[in-house]
Amino acid sequence: MTIAVTGATGHLGRLVVDALIARGTDPAEIVATVRDTAKAAGLLAQGVQVREADYDRPESLVTAFEGVDRLLLISGNAVGQRVPQHTAVIEAAKAAGVGFIAYTSILRADTSPLGLAPEHLATEQLLAASGIPFALLRNGWYVENYAGSFGPAIEQGTLYGAAGDGRIAAATRADFAEAAAAVLISGESGIFELAGDQPFTLSELAAELAKQSGKPVAYQDLPVPDYAAALVGAGLPEGFAGLLADTDGKIQDGHLDDSTGTLSRLIGRPTTSLADAVAAALKA
Incomplete structure (x- = not known):
């Protein structure tokens, strides 16, 4: 089983890769997709596959996701641009035959009044319409x-x-990263308020x-x-x-x-x- 992590040189992405390895995933079965491969030397040293993938260049995404079974879509950091970026990722994942997507959303995205919530909710709706089994990691x-x-x-x-x-x-980011790794390994679909x-x-x-x-x-x-x-x-x-x-x-x-305690239950x-x-x- 091959697991891909987008934004793998970012703060959260690096921790997810570490958590996958700590939970027994073979580094050779982890695909770290990054915008700038020059920043991925540390990932290569861990034995992880590194592939270039840029949310703003959809043509790079299908190639990056080839052979991937499960994908973690880490939300982009360009507020206001996330919906088209995430749309490109989901469409590429579907074209590449990815069988499961986990997405880092926001706590209670469907009811949250936070200004950050609408782009996350829109992405959740895109996933629901994609036909790909998915998990929503609604990070606090x-x-x-x-x-x-x-x-x-x-x-x-x-x-x-x-x-x-x-x-x-x-x-902490490490807590959320462990939860993402646990869901990617299990392949459990659903909504997780974390x-x-x-x-x-x-x-x-x-x-x-x-x-x-x-x-x-x-x-x-x-x-x-x-x-x-x-x-x-x-x-x-x-x-x-x-x-x-x-x-x-x-x-x-x-x-x-x-007060649900879902995060601590996921990470054990x-x-x-x-x-x-x-x-x-x-x-x-």
């Missing part, structure tokens, strides 16, 4: 999404956000940063427009800053909280604790 928030703010928060003594007291059932076991507030995250750094860090809650402006001031593009601030605002209403262990995730991020 990554703890690493906050890692870029850890240094400034410790330095300034303030972690900024717009989430109020909303709880975030985040997990999130961390121990939801936290941004105030609790600030307290953990203070504890581990030995410096005072407090959470400062801002109105969504003010937080968006602060993110733009920190160098983020206006559109992306707006999406992140909007997400924080929706956290207040519980849209990134979850508790999800990474906030303390361990923060410690790893501060060492990175």
